[in-house]
Amino acid sequence: MTSHPFGQERPLHPETKTILVGASSGIGAALLQELVRRGHRVAALARRGDLLEENCRQANAAAGMQRAVAYEHDVTDFGTVPALFEQITADLGGLDLIIYVAGVQPPVAAHEYDFAKDHEMVQVNLLGAMAWLNEAASRFTHVRHGQIAALGSVSGDRGRVAFPGYHTSKGALAIYLESLRNRLSRRGVTVTTVKPGFVDTRLLANAAKTFWVISPEEAARQIADAIEARKQVVYVPGRWRWVSLIIQLIPSFIFRRLSI
C-alpha cells in the first residue's frame, strides 16, 4: 500500500535511518558517501537534483545496494517541509538521525551591506534548519529516540568584521541547537553541533587567508565519528576548539580594532 524505496528493514540488518539535508556538494556530498559506507540508509536532499542523483548513484554503486535515495528539495520552500518530512520517514521506515548541512555564503566585500545576500543566508543556513529540525525535534520528543546534527561554523562563535550575515546565521543556528539540546537531551535525544574550520569547498573561495584546510572527505569522516560518539559540540578538526576559545576570550575593546 505504501511505497518502500528502501525495502523493509530486516531485524538482523539494523541500519541507521538518516535524513541528510544538503547533499549535492561539499561536506554534504562527502558525508553522503561516508554515511552510506558506514551502513546508513540515507534520504539525501538538495536543490540541485542532477548533482544529488549522481552522488546517490555513486554511493549506491560503492555499497552494492540501494542505501541512498535522492529527494530534490529547496530548503527555502518551508511550506513543503512537513509533508516531505512525513513522506521521507515513511520511506526510510523510521528516523534515527537528521543532519542539516545546507549552507550558503555568497561573497561579501569589506564594506558591503546587501540585504538580499543576508536574507538568503538566513533563509538557507538558519530558517531551513529550523524548518527541518523542528519536525525532527517534535518526532524525537514523542518517541524518545533520535539524534540531530547540524553544521554551525567556527565563524559563528563571534561577530567578526568579515561576514556579518554569515556569522549571524551560523551563530544563531548554534543558539537554536543549544536550545534543542536542552529541551531534548532529557528525552534521550542527542543534539550535535558541528563547527568546521576551513574545509576545501566552494565556500572557501570567499576566505581571505586560509590555513589548516582539510578535504571535505576528511571533514565528513570526523563529523561521522563525532555523531557516532554522540558528541554535543565538536570542532572539525579538533584544534579549532582552541582557536575559537582564544577568539571568544578577546575583549571587545581589542576585538573591534582587529581585522579577523
Next chain:
Amino acid sequence: MMKTTTPSSTDMTGNSRRSAQATAPPHMRLSDDHLERVWAWGLASDSVSYVYRPATLEDLRAIFRLAREQGLTVGFRGGGNSYGDAALNDENILVDFRRMSRVLDWDPRSGLIRVEPGVTLRQLWEYIVEDGWWPPVVTGTMKITMGGGLGMNVHGKNAWKMGPIGDHTIDFELMLPDGEVIHCSREENADVFHAAIGGFGMLGAFTSITLQMKRVYSGLLNVEAASCGNLGEMMSYFEQHLDESDYLVGWIDAFPGGDTLGRGQVHRANYLAPGEDPAPQETLALARQQIPDTIAGLVPKAWLPPFMGPFYNNLGWRLVCWAKYMSSRIKEGPSGARYQQPHAHFHFLLDAIPFKNAYGPGGIIQYQVFIPAARAGATLATLLEMGRAHGMPNYLSVLKRHRPDPFLLTHGLDGYSMAMDFHLSDRNRARMRQLAREMDEVVLDAGGRFYFAKDSTLRPEVIRAFLGSEAIAQFRALKQRCDPTGLIETNLWRRLFT
C-alpha cells in the same frame, strides 16, 4: 510557495529513475502524539508507529477508516510477546488491543468462554481457575493476549497431545478492514477460520473469541524432573512418556559437544485425577497460583538482571548452564525428582525469571524449528553443532513434542520443536545471519517448519519452501477477499510476503 518535490531513486546499476510524487494523496498529517517506539519482545528490533488503543468496535472501525484516508497501513499488536517483527509496523498505524479486554461470557458448567481479543492469558486463567478450569493450551508467558495468541496459533508444553490454541477455538468474530464483522467457525467461513488462526493478523482483527477450557481437579500438577546426559537420551525419555504425560518439556544446555551434546533436563507433568487432591478449592485458589516475586521468599526478582548481565556472554553462560545441569543431576539422581507445583508456577517460566531485562543492548532473537519425528534426532544435533561451530551457542534451548493441525499456515507437525535463544551484539550479528541461513537449509532439507511468532531471520524464499506455493496462494486469495486494498500489513508481512 508550494513547489513539487520529486523523490527519485537510483539503483545500483546506475539507472536513475524518478517516481512521480503526484500520486500520493494530499492529507492531514497524523499527530505526533500517537507516535510511539514499540519493541519486539526480544528487544533486538523496534519500530516507530502511530499507536491507537481502541476500546470498542466503533473505535476499531474508525481506525481502519483513518488509515484508508491517510494512505497508511494497519498492523495489530497484542501483548507484544512476538520475539521478532510480527507486531511492528514502521511509520504506519499499530493497533494495540489491550483495552479491548473484557470477558464477554463464561459458563463454568461447559467451560466455554468468550473473550475480547485484548484479554490476556493471565486474565483468562485467573478468571476461571477457582471454578476448576484451566486453559487447554498456555504459553511460557501469561502476558500474551488471546487475539495475538490466536493470530499466531500458539502452543504449549502439551502440543503433541492438545495441539495449538486453534484446536480449542470454537468460533470467533473477525472485523475486516472495511468494518464488516464476520463470524467464523469450522462450519461457517471455514476457510477463513483455518487461515486467520495462525494468519498473524493479516486477514482481519479478532473481535471476540470463544474457547473451550479444560476441567482440572486440582490446582497442582504432579511434576517429575529428570536429567538427561545427551539429546538422544532426552528424546527417548520423551517417546517413552508421551502416552502417560500431560506436559513434557526439555531444557538443553547448548554448550557441551561430543557425547554430551544436547544434555539437559526434562520436566514432565500430569494433572491430578479427580479425588487425588483432598482439598482442590485450596490449591485452585488464586493466591496459591500467583507467581512469587521473590526468590526463596527473600530476594526480589527485580534485583536479578544486574547480576545476570555479567553472565550474558559465552563463558559466563556456559558456567550458568553447567551449574544448572550439575545441580539437577545431583538433586534428581538417576530416578528423577518428584514434586507438586501449581499450574501457573509450572507454565510461566518466562514470567518467573526476568531474563529479558538482562539481555543488554543487542537483545535476543529466537530461532525455533519444527522437525518431523523421524529426522528430528539427527537434525537437532546438527543444529546444535552448527551453533557451536560458529561460536554462537544459544543460551536457552527448549525441546517440545508436536502434532499436525488443520491450519493453513501452521508450524505444527508430527515431530519435535527446538527453540533457541541467541544473544545478539554488534559483533556477532553478521555471524548470526550466516548461521541462520545455514540452519534454514538444514531445516528445509529435513522437511521442517517455522513459526511466525518467533521469527526474525527468515527470507521469502525460505517461507515459500516451508509453506509450499499452494498454501501461500490460498492465503493470498483469502487476503485478497478479506482485505482487497491491502490495508493490513506488518514489518513481518513486508519482510516475508512482499
